[in-house]
Amino acid sequence: MNTTELYFTLALLQVEGIGDVLAKKLIHHCGNAENVFATKKTQLQKIEGIGAAAVKNIHDKAVFAKAEAELQFLSQEQITSLYFQDDAYPFRLKHCYDSPVLLFQSGTVALQNRKIISIVGTRQMTTYGAEVTKKLIEDLAPLEPIIVSGFAYGVDIYAHQMAMDCGLQTIGVLAHGLNQIYPKTHKKYIVNMEQNGGFITEFWSSSQPDKENFIKRNRIVAGMSEATIVIESAEKGGSLVTANLANDYNRDVFAVPGRTTDKYSQGCNQLIKTQRANLLTSAADLIYLLNWELPTATKNNQKAIQKQLFVSLTAEEQTIYDALQKAGKEAIDILALTCNLPIYKLSSLLLNMELKGLIRPLPGKIFEVV
Secondary structure (H helix, E strand, O other): OOHHHHHHHHHHHOOOOOOHHHHHHHHHHHOOHHHHHHOOHHHHOOOOOOOHHHHHHHOOOHHHHHHHHHHHHHHHOOOEEEEOOOOOOOOOHHHOOOOOOEEEEEEOOOOOOOOEEEEEOOOOOOHHHHHHHHHHHHHHHHHOOEEEEOOOOOHHHHHHHHHHHOOOOEEEEOOOOOOOOOOHHHHHHHHHHHHOEEEEEOOOOOOOOOHHHHHHHHHHHHHOOOEEEEOOOOOOOHHHHHHHHHHHOOOEEEEOOOOOOOHHHHHHHHHHHOOOOEEOOOHHHHHHHOOOOOOHHHHHHHHHHHHHHHOOOOHHHHHHHHHHHHHOEEEHHHHHHHHOOOHHHHHHHHHHHHHOOOEEEEOOOEEEEO
16 A cells, blocks of 8 residues: 555544444445545444544544654554555455454565464473474475464464474564564564564554453464464463454364363363364374365375385274275265274374375365375
């Protein structure tokens, strides 16, 4: 968007009583933010949800001074503004009714890659959580997903680090303006983050990392991603809020199970128990349930390595192979019954067999022998 459009959009967002939902309604009705200010009060009051008080506040001249100050900050710091109607705006977030009208971005963020996943969890990450996070990201690396998290202590920052170690783009969604970093101890990661992705926020330079901002931040983490993965969480915590938001947005949610006696597995176990998250034991579960295609190089090598790997089948893989060979092709639900295997375990075994070049998936979650 050009500078004039940005200026009026910033001004509209400063109007008391006008949030993202109402601002988008006004923009859709009037064409753009500038037209909102030029439209007569009587016309604005006819718009559903726009009360007299909000209409009166639209003509408060103070909003323009605030918009001008923020515009100068964005220009001086060379911060990119993403408008909700722009192609560069996170495409999944566009479909969330309460998504921000504007996002502010720094770094080398490139959202053309649509394999975007969020990894969240407790700030008190355990050794188990670190091992799971590291293995998950390493196994997903060939598919080159974008890793999104909240740049907080624990699982968040570790996920960002592992993503960068694997050469993946990673995005930190912040609960404050781009003129600061919270927590301050994470300033040491800024340069690497911006070289391998960067930061996104809806908050202005005048915003502080207040408690309520983290909840608003979480909706962006959940909304812009294809799936949200909860690595570890206590019975209550921000990660569970993010998972619930992802469910509300009809996104896939995954949770890593843990022992019932482990404090930071209670939240994950509860998500799985109440069917608000898919059980995640490996990258294979995620790849299968999201229906991600394997890298081309892997597919090209399948036939070459098939004979070599055929002899290394486990007993369960051999059972699956025999069942598919007999049936020709089979749906995963029927295959699970035939082989007496739970779906979550079968999906992992099927992916391993696909990587070995033994089987291939067909539309409708159907599989056949190569």
